[in-house]
Amino acid sequence: MAEGRMTDTGQAEQAGGLSVVATATDGIRVLTLAGEIDHHTGDRLRHALDVTDAARPRIVIDMSRVTFMDSSGINILINAYQAVTDAGGWLRLAAPTDSVHRVLQLVGVDDVIACRPTLHEALTP
Template sequence: MTDTHGAQRPGRLSIDRSSVNGVRVVALRGEIDHDVKDVLSTALLPRDGQDGARLVVDLSGVTFMDSSGINVFIAAHRAQAGPPGRLRFAGVREPVLRIIEIVGLDSLIPCHPTVEEAVLA
């Protein structure tokens, strides 16, 4: 399933959802800011009747993220069923990784170089 929220505007966020070995994978492309926080929340938070225990967010296509994204990811982490830390990041680019590290989000949500490694973690 693909959401194209804002796809007609360069840099806006697009969202692709898939499943790999029973793990939900949400691939993001574009910018994460205040304008897209609600659609991002909808994409990441478990739906009614959906197991939210395992989620990988592929950030390899994200070029910018502000505090709105940080807040959404913290909420998504808290919403995961089962043991803490079942949310994983994959493919985080250097500018976004720097933000994640500065605020300490990487200590809460592990970062992996690839989706495959994040799924197996």
């Protein structure tokens, strides 16, 4: 992997079982999640994925520490994918846990949103 600059934006936040840490690597926003994505915690992720003011956003969501995701999380990811794509950018998922990856496969999200086995691969074009 080419060595890139990683910038911590200092946005580590916790909300009812979900932490979201936002950093940047070579102009790509990296959201590192830990915990559960559900109806109670989804707003934290939705807020972190807001691309209202971004031109051509590039976002990678590191899901290696997500232990659970329900339909609320699926809806957030699909809405974010649509917003990012409409803005001319892209969204990729990195290293989902086995249980989360099964959910993504069952509903076909992995056919729509690029899902890479590692963070490194998600950051690589």
